[in-house]
Amino acid sequence: MSSLGHQLATSVLVVGSGASGLRAAIEVAETGVAVAVVTQRPSDNAPTRERYEAAEWESTVAHPGDTGDRHAADTLRESRFLTFAERHTGWDLYRNLHARARQLAIPVLHHVYVTRLLVDDGTVFGAYGFDLVDGSGHLVHADSVVLATGGHTRIWRHTSARRHENTGGSLRLATEAGARLRDPELVQFHPFGLTGPDSTAGMPVSERARDVGGVLLNNLGERFMTRYDAENMERSDQATVARASYTEIKEGRGSRSGGVWLDLSHLPGETVLTQLPRLHRRMLELQTLDITRDPIEVVPTAQFSLGGIWVRPEDHSTDVDGLFAVGEAAWGPHSANPPTENTLVELLVRARVTGHAAAEYSATLTGTHRSPAATRAAEADVRRLLSADGDQNVRALQRSVRQLMTEHAGVVRNEAGILAGLTGLDEIEAQAMDIGVHIDIGGFRDLAHAYDLRSTVLAARATLQCALERRETHGFHHRSDHPGTASAMRVTMLWSQATGARREPLPSLPATLIEQPADTDPTG
Known part of the structure; x- marks a missing residue:
């Protein structure tokens, strides 16, 4: 494996080539700022069409006659007022974004797995990864980075996520860089x-x-x-x-x-x-x-991460200077129970805002951050995993995490189950110290699985710890030992590797939203 087989410098790096990532990259390019996209997907791969056809994604805006406040109020009611911060459609959407990105000649690095964000003194300066086919290293220097690598729904056994996506990689990359998570326990x-x-x-x-x-x-x-x-x-x-x-x-x-x-x-x-x-x-x-x-024959399936990386609502910046997050990677305004019809419109709006903010941040920098030590650490981490020759099978451990999360932190949760889940996760994490990584004619996918396992364990731990602290039922977070909605507990859960789960009070809602008449009285 070559340590630095490929090097690239750009103003803005977008990690992830889904709809959110492409929309953010398009916004950057349209402002005249240099942008590049890095993605695990091969160049001939697009999202599997049947995933879009069977779901028949829809999109909507405020109904005729509705005011902006009325639509916002309906949205907040569906979300159980938890996420307020002060201030055949899906397939066509993706195709058009893909076409626009090609028209703008946005460079895309395909089948590259990002293992680490590069940070110097609290400021991101790029990312490091490897080629899934030949293992060559990729170093990308960037003034700002947008994480658009999806959520963590694949840490459950039944999920709508594609096979090698949504394993919690965005959550791991962000928290290892110094960012926090918000409400990872909230999943649709x-x-x-x-x-x-x-x-x-x-x-x-x-x-x-x-x-x-x-x-x-x-x-x-x-x-x-x-x-x-x-x-x-x-x-x-x-x-x-x-x-x-x-x-x-x-x-x-x-x-x-x-x-x-x-x-x-x-x-x-x-x-x-x-x-x-x-x-x-x-x-x-x-x-x-x-x-x-x-x-x-149907079963409840983890479909959408409602919590994710903590971002500022006005520009989707994180705790790390120069680092932004969007899409399922970031927490959204609908945490407890999203109106499905808002999803695609929200994606377009938030990705545009994020891309604009990342471009603006890059354009106003007066100097650059670079740390050879951070780059060397990223390379060393990959080499260390490549040399792992233990007895534990990475994919078997991933399946164990998915089974554990389905059993103890699925649709219905309680304290005893969550605690059992945390104990089981400790055992899996201990086993993961003895994994074996094997490279074969199929490429370096097993190395990617090893990083996926690291991401899965982190996302599972954040989810379980925050689910334990949220002792109430709100929307898709159902605690059978706390079945009532605890209105007095209007808090958000913040999580980091250093502090674990912590509660933070939410700001008061404007009276203009609270007083809007409701179209429905959602339950759950």
Whole structure:
């Protein structure tokens, strides 16, 4: 492995080539500032289309006649007022961002795994990584860095994340650089994730399936939502439906594969074919399943990281000078329970703000920070892992973390389970001291798995410790030992490697938002 096979200097470095990363990079380029993108994805890889088609992502803005305050108030109600800080759509969105980035000739370094952000005296000056194919080192000097590498949903067994993404790498990179996390315990669980096949397990089924009349059944054939929300049934909010399915499975009324059934077979076939044509086609392709006749086996799946790296809301800067974060990497305004329709609009707006701020920071610098010692430490860390020849299998340990998090910090949590999870995580971390890393003709993917394991353990620990401290139920954070929403506990959880989980009070909400009339009265 070459220590410094490739070197590059740019004004702004964006780590991650998803929609958030591309939008941020586009904003930087359009301001006339030099920008480069580094990504694990190979040059011929785009997000798997079926992930977008089955979910049928939507986007919205304020309804006609709504004021900005009214839309903001509805958003905050859905989030349980936890995240206020003072001040076939998804696929098309990505394609257009990708095309615009090519048009602007933004350089992209493909199949490069970033192992460490380079920091000198509290200021970021670039990143270090390696090529997943040949192992050559990559050193990128930059005045500012934007982390857009996703969240940590892949630390659960059922997840909508792609295989090698969302393992918590953004959280590890940021905290090792000196940043803090905010509310990592808050994660959105989609109630309708596929149980298989392996290549698409966890992929969320379109919400339209329940909107057109789909019903949830347990292994007794009961429409079990009558026990959890008899008024709204399957059209209850996502957190309540996910919790209901989890409870049915946990109490032994689930399917053999550990799911429940989403059934459309009672509807006229023409309704299903007209309203859900893409879902019908995809289920035939994936499972040879005709949803006009047969139910879909589904399970709650970790879909979206609602907490993440602590950032300033006005520009998405972090505790580390020159370091910014956006997308699932950063905490958002919807922590407890996001309105799904806001997701894509929020992505575009926040990524634009972040890119502009990173470009502006870079343009106003009067000097540069460089630390050869930090670069040497990053190189040495890679060499140390490459020489690891222990008995523990990295991927097996990752699976152990995912199973642990599903069992102890999934849809429903309690103190005893969280403490058991922390004990189990200690044991896994001890085993990880004896891992073996093996390079073969397939490249350096095993080295990437070793770093993924490090990220997964850190993200799991932050999630468990913050979940333990948040002794209340809010949206997707459900504590069965604290089922009531503790309005007096309006706090955010801040986490760092040095301090662990700490509570911080939230600022008061403006009266203009509190007094807005509600369209709905969400529960959960």
